[in-house]
Every structure is written in C-alpha cells, then in structure tokens.
Amino acid sequence: MADFETPKFREYPTVPLIKQDEMAGNGPFISRAEFDTDLGYPGELPDDWKEKTLDKMGDLLGRYRSLQVFMDSCIKCGACTDKCHYFIGTNDPKNMPVARQDLMRKVYRRYFTFAGKYFPKLVGAVDLTEDVLDEWYNYYHQCSECRRCSVFCPMGIDTAEVTMAAREILANVGKAQKYSNQIIQKVYKIGNNLGLPGPALEGILEDLEEEMEDDCGVPVKFNMDKVGCDALLMTPSADFFAEPHIDGLIGYGKVLHELGITWTVSSKASEAANFGLFIGSYDNIQKVSMRIREAAIDLKVKRIIFGECGHAWRVAYSFLNTLAGPFDFLDQNYPIPQHILEVTYGALQDGKLRMNKAENDHLTMTFHDSCNVARASRMGDQPGGQFDIPRAVIQASCNNYVDMDADTIKDATFCCGGGGGLLTDDLMELRVKGALPRMEALKQVTEESGVTNIAAICAICKSQFTKTLPYYGFEMDAIMSVHQLVSEAIVMKGSEQEKELDGVDEEEAESED
Amino acid sequence: MSAFYALLFTVAFLVLVIGLTKKIIQYSRVPAPLKIPVTPAPLSKGGVAVRLAKEAILFAALFRSNKWTWLFGWMFHMSLFIVLLNHLRFFIKDVPLPLVLLQNVGEYAAFTMFIGLAGLLIRRLFVARVKYISAPSDYLWLILLMVIALTGIVMRFVSHTDIVAVKEFSLGLLRLNWQALPTDFPLMVHLFLVAVLMILLPFSKLLHIPGLFFAPTRNQVDNPREERHIAPWAAELDAEKNKVQPK
Structure with a gap:
C-alpha cells in the first residue's frame, strides 16, 4: 500500500541519529487555485514572487510580536532538537524545531538584519530562491503546530507561530496546501x-x-x-x-x-x-x-x-x-x-x-x-x-x-x-x-x-x-x-439502564434476606 | 593606545545602549494580536512575573529539557553575572562592603564561567544535532567569551595588571576625563573583546536577553475568556459594522 516502513519500536526511547534529507520531497498536494481565491489568496506563483514573499514576511514581522522576537532570540542551544515527534519518527534534521525555524530565520537574517546583509556566511543567512520556498512548503507542512518544543525552549519560542507565518506567506505566493484550504x-x-x-x-x-x-x-x-x-x-x-x-x-x-x-x-x-x-x-x-x-x-x-x-x-x-x-x-x-x-x-x-x-x-x-x-x-x-x-x-x-x-x-x-x-x-x-x-x-x-x-x-x-x-x-x-x-x-433517570440496575439491586437485596 | 580604547569604549557603550533600546522599542511596538501563552499559564500578572523570573534566574524550561545544557549554560550565565558584579568596583570610587565581600568568592567565578562555556562548546562540536544547527557565529561567540574569561583569569592569577590604573581609566571614562590605560597584552585583548561583544550584542542572537521577556508564550496572562485582546491592526476587523448584533 504505502511505500514506507513503519518505524520499529525502540528498546529504549533514545535520541535518534540524524538522517539528512530523510523527508525531503514536495510536501502535500498544492491547493487548486479556486480554493485559494475564495480565501483571498492569488492561487498561483506571481512573477514578482520574491518581492511578495519578502513584503509579506515584513508585514507579518510588524504584526506579530511572537514572530519578530522568535526570529531574533534563538540561541541555538539545542534544547528543542529531540522534542518533536516528527524528528523522533523521521530522523530528518530539518524536523528539529530549531532547524525548522531556521528555514525562515536564514531568510530573515539575510534581508532583515545587519549581520545577515553584510556577513551572511558568518550567521548562516541565505538568499531567497524558489528552492527555498519549496523547502519551506515541504517542511512547514511537517509541523503540526503542537507547541511541544516551546515548552522546552528556554526562550519560549513557539515553532507553531513560525509555521503559521510561513504557511501564510506561502499562500500569498500561490503555494497553499490543498487539504486545509479546501476544507x-x-x-x-x-x-x-x-x-x-x-x-x-x-x-x-x-x-x-x-x-x-x-x-x-x-x-x-x-x-x-x-x-x-x-x-x-x-x-x-x-x-x-x-x-x-x-x-x-x-x-x-x-x-x-x-x-x-x-x-x-x-x-x-x-x-x-x-x-x-x-x-x-x-x-x-x-x-x-x-x-x-x-x-x-x-x-x-x-x-x-x-x-x-x-x-x-x-x-x-x-x-x-x-x-x-x-x-x-x-x-x-x-x-x-x-x-x-x-x-x-x-x-x-x-x-x-x-x-x-x-x-x-x-x-x-x-x-x-x-x-x-x-x-x-x-x-x-x-x-x-x-x-x-x-x-x-x-x-x-x-x-x-x-x-x-x-x-x-x-x-x-x-x-x-x-x-x-x-x-x-x-x-x-x-x-x-x-x-x-x-x-x-x-x-x-x-x-x-x-x-x-x-x-x-x-x-x-x-x-x-x-x-x-x-x-x-x-x-x-x-x-x-x-x-x-x-x-x-451514565445511568439516566427513567432509562432502561436505571431499571436494570435498580432491579438487579432489588433482587440481590431480596436474596440476601 | 589609551585614547583608542577610551574612544572604543565610548562608542561601544553608545552602540549597546542605543541598539538595545531600539530593539526593545521595536519589540514593544509590534502587537501580540492573540492570546498565545503556553499553558498551563498563570492567571495573574504576579504569576507571570514569577514565571519569567523562574526562566530568567533558574532557566526552568532548559532544566526540564536537557540537564547537561542546563548545567553548563546556567553555570556560565550565573558566573558571568557574578563577574559583572565584581567589575562594578571599576566604576564606583568607594567600593561598598557587599562588593568587597563578594570579591572573595567572586574571583573564582571566572573559572566556572570558563568551564561552562567549554562545556557548551564541546556540546556544540560533538552532539550531531547541535552541530547541525550551528553557524560559524555560534562557535565564535563561545570562543570570544572564553578568551575574555581566560585573559581575566591570567590578569588576576598569573600576570597581575595594575588595577588601580585600570580603575583610574574606567572612572575617567565615566567622567569624560580620559586617563592612561596600562598596556599589558592580556588587558588589551580582554578589553578589546569586551568592546566587540558590546557592539555586536544588539545585532546578534545575544538579543535573547530582552527576547526572553518579550515572548508572548511566557509573558501573557491566561484570561482570554474574561478579557478581549484586540491588537490595533485588528481593530478594523473587529469594528461593530462587521458583526452581526442581536436584535
């Protein structure tokens, strides 16, 4: 039926080793244009997708304190790296919460911070390309917005907030997910x-x-x-x-x-x-x-x-x-x-x-x-x-x-x-x-x-x-x-269950006499 | 050389204060449009203060997450805090008694600071997951802080610096009356790297210092059923005209 193996139960649930690109791919089905337009999205990749992406990102950074603070405050301590069920189940390092956030943070640093503009290699900033967007689409649809990572993050960073922002940005350049938008x-x-x-x-x-x-x-x-x-x-x-x-x-x-x-x-x-x-x-x-x-x-x-x-x-x-x-x-x-x-x-x-x-x-x-x-x-x-x-x-x-x-x-x-x-x-x-x-x-x-x-x-x-x-x-x-x-x-008043229960009790009471 | 350092520190101080202030203003101006505390969350502002204090002082979430990272990270931060308190003596003419007493234990904090940083560096180099998420700057921060700690240790325990002269220099900085700085090599390195740290802080992940307190996941009160929480930009969407009203 499916062309993958169900993971084996581990004898002791230890932290898995990383397996690069284990879940690389195209992600879930892309939405049909009609579902998107009904929700206020363009439905296809516009010619100026790069500007649109960065504009939307800037817009969201100005609207959501969570996103702005979380983009800055990660110290890469690794506390979250073994906390995500998708990482534990797939071993793909991009399913570590910090690595998932970094898909966006690398672009944030490149275009929105001094360090990333002038020293991109030093701080791990990357240019925004269509490949980057495709990678976002794939990995931001491998996060269930469950917030488990945020419980363990010393800075309180909630990957769900980053995932939601990423999906909103993607939808604005015609890369929305079919399942959610259709629903x-x-x-x-x-x-x-x-x-x-x-x-x-x-x-x-x-x-x-x-x-x-x-x-x-x-x-x-x-x-x-x-x-x-x-x-x-x-x-x-x-x-x-x-x-x-x-x-x-x-x-x-x-x-x-x-x-x-x-x-x-x-x-x-x-x-x-x-x-x-x-x-x-x-x-x-x-x-x-x-x-x-x-x-x-x-x-x-x-x-x-x-x-x-x-x-x-x-x-x-x-x-x-x-x-x-x-x-x-x-x-x-x-x-x-x-x-x-x-x-x-x-x-x-x-x-x-x-x-x-x-x-x-x-x-x-x-x-x-x-x-x-x-x-x-x-x-x-x-x-x-x-x-x-x-x-x-x-x-x-x-x-x-x-x-x-x-x-x-x-x-x-x-x-x-x-x-x-x-x-x-x-x-x-x-x-x-x-x-x-x-x-x-x-x-x-x-x-x-x-x-x-x-x-x-x-x-x-x-x-x-x-x-x-x-x-x-x-x-x-x-x-x-x-x-x-x-x-x-539950035993509702006047229900068959009540009669049965009380009836049985009466019989027991009688037999005890 | 003294003038260079005096200028460097004046610039570093200004960059640190202005840069950090700008960031804090930015964080406080960006609205947090929906209630998103990670629950269970406190029901009152006092409870939020306790929650944040536990994170800032004890690193409570990190403790739950990973005992080794917590041990080294907490050791480094608390040692750094004591070290900073110890350095206050360079900026206060008549050192108050508590600071004098702190000096006795405080001077060993440089060692625990170094050990903590070394632990974090080893973890970054040898734990595959942490190595995967590390950029060059992540290593450089640790190394920079280790060299600062090490040069401090050298000056205190190996080749003594004329700290009386250093104090004249630092007090002079405060009074805008620049004084000569001793020119020993460890001191030059120590001070230069501290200035670098101060200048880069507002442009780096060291923004986790204000960020910790601005995370809506931790600083919000859990009362959304009792109080509405409308961000300024959502006010238009919330306007009465958009809403069906009971007749």
Missing part, C-alpha cells in the same frame, strides 16, 4: 469541514434520537437549528458519523439531557474546528469564528458549548471572545465558551449524574492529552484543569485507569501526528512516523499495566489514531472518545 472553503460554502449538508445532518440526528429511544427508553434530543434552546453545541463534524467520534456525541446528548440543558446544533455552523488557525490566517480564523456568533444570535441561545475537539478548543477558549465577542447577549453565569467536559465535570462534582462504572470494567483506559488543549487552552478555573478535568471524568466513568509515561502526557504530551492541517492521506508516511512516540508510550502501558484502550478529546487525534494504530499492531478501535465512556456508564 475552509467547504466551511464557508456548506458549513462544516466534511461538506455535510443540512438535510443530511438532520437525518443523522433524527436517527440518533430514534436509536437513543430504543437503547435507553429516554427521549434524548439531538436538535438542529432549533430556536430558543439553552445552548448551541459546536462540535467537530466527524462527531456526526465516524467512530468513535459519534459515540462521544451520544455521550454529550445524554449528559445534557440528564442535566435538563436543551441544545441544538446549527446547520450553518455545524463545525467546531477552525482551519484558519492551521494556515496562520487571522482573517480566516476570524471569519470562521464569526459563524459561531451569528449562529448563537440566530438561534437565540444562552450558552455556547464545545464538543471534543483540540484545535477547535484552542480557538474557542483562547480566541473566540477576542475574534467574535463581546458575547454580552449570552448568559454570563457560564464560561463563554464552555467545554462539554467542564459541563460534565461540574455535574459530577455536584452529584447530578449517576454513573455505573462497572459498565466499563472490560476496559483499562489511558488518556492521550491532545496537544492544543494541553498547551494552548484551559478548562475550569485553575491552571492545569485541562489535564485534571478529563482524567476526573474518565475516572468517574470507569474503574481502571493508568497514565502513560510522565514525559509523554500533560504539557509534555506528544501530538498524535496528524494535527495542524496534516490529517490528509497524501501525508500518510509523515503521520505514521510522527505517531511513533505516542505509540511507544501506549505500548509501554499495554505491556506493563494491561491498558486496553486510549481515550482522546480531539477529532483529529481520534481520526489519526484510527488510521495509525494498526500500523503499530494495535486494534483501530482502541481509540475512544471520553464521552463514549461517559455514555456507557
């Missing part, structure tokens, strides 16, 4: 990443309602475009049909039903993810965010709740208020926006949900911290809530839970290998190789602690693991949604 275009035209039209979505939600009624005997509602509900649910469109995503959606439905929170999805904004982030375009991040404001106003909701989606939660938590606020028309007693895990966790704390953990006794769980939730957002009112709340909810839903190695979780978590606009089949080799560090940590807990399944709270992580787990000898359905566990364990 953003679908969001504008249809409402979600998958191009799922409203009627199809409605059909899916109706089926879910019927299924719930059959399974639980409780009328759990999955509304679309219903005006006047308490909450607008923003969730990744994968939640509407793919396994294990949809099991998570069922979980949200049950929790919200049990808490008496009425909710709806919007056909116009039927997608939580914001791929504007991946391509580093402020305009597009804002435009995609604005749909959420409009949907909330149109549907007259009081709250906005986000489903399990990593980058979506970064944009929602960190940017939504800035980009599409102020949200003074929503109920100020709830966080705006709120994560579904915050809702579930709060309800569990208040004793409002009845959980039968035994339903998940056949599982031993571990949890994969999704990179953008872990390092670019928060849940709850304390720093680190993004680590503690999902774990608390998992542990309220099952009896067997084990964390992976401490160097691979929480803020040191490894990206799944498919984030940041790389979840496309034309990057399969990169995705499989980039999954290596996570797969190794998973392997360790399966062997030492009998872990059977891994839960995640991001549509990209779930899709990526579904594809990559089999390459490493795991079952593809080992990946689960956190709210899938909740869904299995």
Whole structure:
C-alpha cells in the first residue's frame, strides 16, 4: 500500500541519529487555485514572487510580536532538537524545531538584519530562491503546530507561530496546501469541514434520537437549528458519523439531557474546528469564528458549548471572545465558551449524574492529552484543569485507569501526528512516523499495566489514531472518545439502564434476606 | 593606545545602549494580536512575573529539557553575572562592603564561567544535532567569551595588571576625563573583546536577553475568556459594522 516502513519500536526511547534529507520531497498536494481565491489568496506563483514573499514576511514581522522576537532570540542551544515527534519518527534534521525555524530565520537574517546583509556566511543567512520556498512548503507542512518544543525552549519560542507565518506567506505566493484550504472553503460554502449538508445532518440526528429511544427508553434530543434552546453545541463534524467520534456525541446528548440543558446544533455552523488557525490566517480564523456568533444570535441561545475537539478548543477558549465577542447577549453565569467536559465535570462534582462504572470494567483506559488543549487552552478555573478535568471524568466513568509515561502526557504530551492541517492521506508516511512516540508510550502501558484502550478529546487525534494504530499492531478501535465512556456508564433517570440496575439491586437485596 | 580604547569604549557603550533600546522599542511596538501563552499559564500578572523570573534566574524550561545544557549554560550565565558584579568596583570610587565581600568568592567565578562555556562548546562540536544547527557565529561567540574569561583569569592569577590604573581609566571614562590605560597584552585583548561583544550584542542572537521577556508564550496572562485582546491592526476587523448584533 504505502511505500514506507513503519518505524520499529525502540528498546529504549533514545535520541535518534540524524538522517539528512530523510523527508525531503514536495510536501502535500498544492491547493487548486479556486480554493485559494475564495480565501483571498492569488492561487498561483506571481512573477514578482520574491518581492511578495519578502513584503509579506515584513508585514507579518510588524504584526506579530511572537514572530519578530522568535526570529531574533534563538540561541541555538539545542534544547528543542529531540522534542518533536516528527524528528523522533523521521530522523530528518530539518524536523528539529530549531532547524525548522531556521528555514525562515536564514531568510530573515539575510534581508532583515545587519549581520545577515553584510556577513551572511558568518550567521548562516541565505538568499531567497524558489528552492527555498519549496523547502519551506515541504517542511512547514511537517509541523503540526503542537507547541511541544516551546515548552522546552528556554526562550519560549513557539515553532507553531513560525509555521503559521510561513504557511501564510506561502499562500500569498500561490503555494497553499490543498487539504486545509479546501476544507475552509467547504466551511464557508456548506458549513462544516466534511461538506455535510443540512438535510443530511438532520437525518443523522433524527436517527440518533430514534436509536437513543430504543437503547435507553429516554427521549434524548439531538436538535438542529432549533430556536430558543439553552445552548448551541459546536462540535467537530466527524462527531456526526465516524467512530468513535459519534459515540462521544451520544455521550454529550445524554449528559445534557440528564442535566435538563436543551441544545441544538446549527446547520450553518455545524463545525467546531477552525482551519484558519492551521494556515496562520487571522482573517480566516476570524471569519470562521464569526459563524459561531451569528449562529448563537440566530438561534437565540444562552450558552455556547464545545464538543471534543483540540484545535477547535484552542480557538474557542483562547480566541473566540477576542475574534467574535463581546458575547454580552449570552448568559454570563457560564464560561463563554464552555467545554462539554467542564459541563460534565461540574455535574459530577455536584452529584447530578449517576454513573455505573462497572459498565466499563472490560476496559483499562489511558488518556492521550491532545496537544492544543494541553498547551494552548484551559478548562475550569485553575491552571492545569485541562489535564485534571478529563482524567476526573474518565475516572468517574470507569474503574481502571493508568497514565502513560510522565514525559509523554500533560504539557509534555506528544501530538498524535496528524494535527495542524496534516490529517490528509497524501501525508500518510509523515503521520505514521510522527505517531511513533505516542505509540511507544501506549505500548509501554499495554505491556506493563494491561491498558486496553486510549481515550482522546480531539477529532483529529481520534481520526489519526484510527488510521495509525494498526500500523503499530494495535486494534483501530482502541481509540475512544471520553464521552463514549461517559455514555456507557451514565445511568439516566427513567432509562432502561436505571431499571436494570435498580432491579438487579432489588433482587440481590431480596436474596440476601 | 589609551585614547583608542577610551574612544572604543565610548562608542561601544553608545552602540549597546542605543541598539538595545531600539530593539526593545521595536519589540514593544509590534502587537501580540492573540492570546498565545503556553499553558498551563498563570492567571495573574504576579504569576507571570514569577514565571519569567523562574526562566530568567533558574532557566526552568532548559532544566526540564536537557540537564547537561542546563548545567553548563546556567553555570556560565550565573558566573558571568557574578563577574559583572565584581567589575562594578571599576566604576564606583568607594567600593561598598557587599562588593568587597563578594570579591572573595567572586574571583573564582571566572573559572566556572570558563568551564561552562567549554562545556557548551564541546556540546556544540560533538552532539550531531547541535552541530547541525550551528553557524560559524555560534562557535565564535563561545570562543570570544572564553578568551575574555581566560585573559581575566591570567590578569588576576598569573600576570597581575595594575588595577588601580585600570580603575583610574574606567572612572575617567565615566567622567569624560580620559586617563592612561596600562598596556599589558592580556588587558588589551580582554578589553578589546569586551568592546566587540558590546557592539555586536544588539545585532546578534545575544538579543535573547530582552527576547526572553518579550515572548508572548511566557509573558501573557491566561484570561482570554474574561478579557478581549484586540491588537490595533485588528481593530478594523473587529469594528461593530462587521458583526452581526442581536436584535
């Protein structure tokens, strides 16, 4: 099928030796012109591409303090060199975060600094050529913007910021990536990443309602475009049909039903993810965010709740208020926006949900911290809530839970290998190789602690693991949604599960007499 | 020769101050348009101060990252700090007691500074990953600082310089009343390289000194749900007319 070898598990995860040009190549498919022009890009390489590139670079240096400071402040200490999952999985030295930044920094020095203008060789500055742009395109699409390197950088340099800037510059000279731009275009035209039209979505939600009624005997509602509900649910469109995503959606439905929170999805904004982030375009991040404001106003909701989606939660938590606020028309007693895990966790704390953990006794769980939730957002009112709340909810839903190695979780978590606009089949080799560090940590807990399944709270992580787990000898359905566990364990009032459970209890009580 | 050095240091001082000030002004003028602290991040400005202090004083992130780099890097920077404090005596007529006391331990800081730098140089030469990312200037900085430390050690422990005369010279610089400088070879090298360092600092990666404090990933408060964060250039995009309002 694919013409590459899945990396072997290493006996001890040591730092790999470098293999020059291991991942040299053309990068992912270049966007078609029509996707670009819809997003405000030229769609082809202009004659004055060199000037355009440098102009855009100068423009971004003047707009983003992060980029300006990060271009100057790297001391080449090497702290980040062994921290990127793509370097660990591919051994290509240009996948070391500092080397990835240097692809741009070398050009920055040549054209924007005194030292690079007059002594280019001394400081490693290079001229901007089309080959340089092609190399940018290839290697800036081998970064998932996961921010792991920045945790370890003594200067706090975040390669994600450099990658986003590079992609924005490339898009301005006709070298945009097909996958991300096509998806953003679908969001504008249809409402979600998958191009799922409203009627199809409605059909899916109706089926879910019927299924719930059959399974639980409780009328759990999955509304679309219903005006006047308490909450607008923003969730990744994968939640509407793919396994294990949809099991998570069922979980949200049950929790919200049990808490008496009425909710709806919007056909116009039927997608939580914001791929504007991946391509580093402020305009597009804002435009995609604005749909959420409009949907909330149109549907007259009081709250906005986000489903399990990593980058979506970064944009929602960190940017939504800035980009599409102020949200003074929503109920100020709830966080705006709120994560579904915050809702579930709060309800569990208040004793409002009845959980039968035994339903998940056949599982031993571990949890994969999704990179953008872990390092670019928060849940709850304390720093680190993004680590503690999902774990608390998992542990309220099952009896067997084990964390992976401490160097691979929480803020040191490894990206799944498919984030940041790389979840496309034309990057399969990169995705499989980039999954290596996570797969190794998973392997360790399966062997030492009998872990059977891994839960995640991001549509990209779930899709990526579904594809990559089999390459490493795991079952593809080992990946689960956190709210899938909740869904299995929750005992709704008046449900079949409640009758069964209490009935059994009564029988036991009788037999003891 | 004394006049050359006096002029050199006057120029070096001006270049350092003006160059660094310009950079700091640039960093503070460029907006940081979105909240991007690397989380978990502090929820208050006080928390941010603690976070930055831990990075600036303890090199906390580097410690997590790589113990050898941390050891040598921290050893070098802390030694350099003590060495700089020790050199304050050349610019203060009546040396205060704390500086007098520091001298007893402080004079050995040059050795730890040299060892730290040597460790970093060895790492740069022999760890393939670090070698791959190194430009010629990266080696030259280390060598320059090592020669500065070494000439300092020679003057203090091998062939003594007339430091009373050096102090007259440095005090004279401050008062714009140039004095004669002893002409021993180690002193000439030492001072020349220090001036080079001062002049090049605003044009080099030594900008990591202000850069550390300007990184939005570390200096932002984690409060985006509570406060909006609009950059001046994004204000146009944020204008009311672009936004649907509830009726």
